[in-house]
Amino acid sequence: MAKKRVNLRAKGEVQKVGYRDFTQNVARKLGIVGYVGNMRDGTVLIVCEGEESSIEEFIKTIKVKKDFIDVEDVNIVETLDPTGEFEFFDIKYGSTEEELGDRMGAGILYMAATRDEVKQVGKKVECVKDEVKASRQDIKEVGQKVEGVSSDIRAMHTDLKEGFAETKEGLGRVDASISSMHTDMNVRFDTLDEKYGAISQQMNVLTTELQKSTNSLVSLTEKIGALIDEKLSK
Known part of the structure; x- marks a missing residue:
């Protein structure tokens, strides 16, 4: 070549x-x-x-x-x-003066560029600090929501205990009514007319207690459903 x-x-x-x-x-x-x-x-x-x-x-x-x-x-x-x-x-x-001026001019330019880069790094650090603060706030809010959920669960547990207690009490009364009715039905037939009114009354009591127990269960179910809907909406 x-x-x-x-x-x-x-x-x-x-x-x-x-x-x-x-x-x-x-x-x-x-x-x-x-x-x-x-x-x-x-x-x-x-x-x-x-x-x-x-x-x-x-x-x-x-x-x-x-x-x-x-x-x-x-x-x-x-x-x-x-x-x-x-x-x-x-x-x-060139001459010493010319070369010194040339190198100083280049040095000033690069120093200015370095200063700008340092400023940019400083801005990025500030952005990172802000993001860290935001993350800490988010974590704090999540913790508060968890506490709120825990409180709601405790409240729901209390409602369940109360509801089951009411149901148990109502069923106890029903059992007592059935036992009483069984005793009345075993009396002699010659007193059947006399006892019929009592049996009818016991049947009414039984019906009332069953209705109360049913209402308690329905109310408890509605409370649980409302609480679940509220949690899902969040």
Whole structure:
């Protein structure tokens, strides 16, 4: 593959942003030799020698937008035969004052960017703190709901105990009434007419007690159903 020498001019935000260092790194990776240096008009001059394919790849790669580097264009100023005068790809530095200003300018830009990134991290930390607070509040509310459910269950248990107690009491009265009725029915037939009124009365009592027990069971069932519906709706 033939070699060639190309002089380039890079325009845009290419000074005081680390562009020369970037260009040097790319050139060394591609096996290109030459140099790069700042020009007084704000552009960057690049003189490079290497394989034609490497030069083409080099030009594409150094036309970049990265961090504070913003290359608007890379123009080929001149194409020549290689001289072989370069052994490495170097940076052509200016005076000490110029280089100090260049490095300080780049440092200020990166420090400002770092400060902004730190601010963003601080904002994210605040967001995380807010989310943690919200999570703690949610957990607290869940605990309160659990306590409420426990209280409702205790109340339901109390209602069940009372309902079953009433039912047991009513059934006891029914049993007593049946026993009394059985005794009355075993009396002599010659007193049947006399006892008929008593039997009828015992039957009425039995009917009343059964109705009370039924009403108690119905009421208890309705309370349990209402409580379950309330919990499901939450």
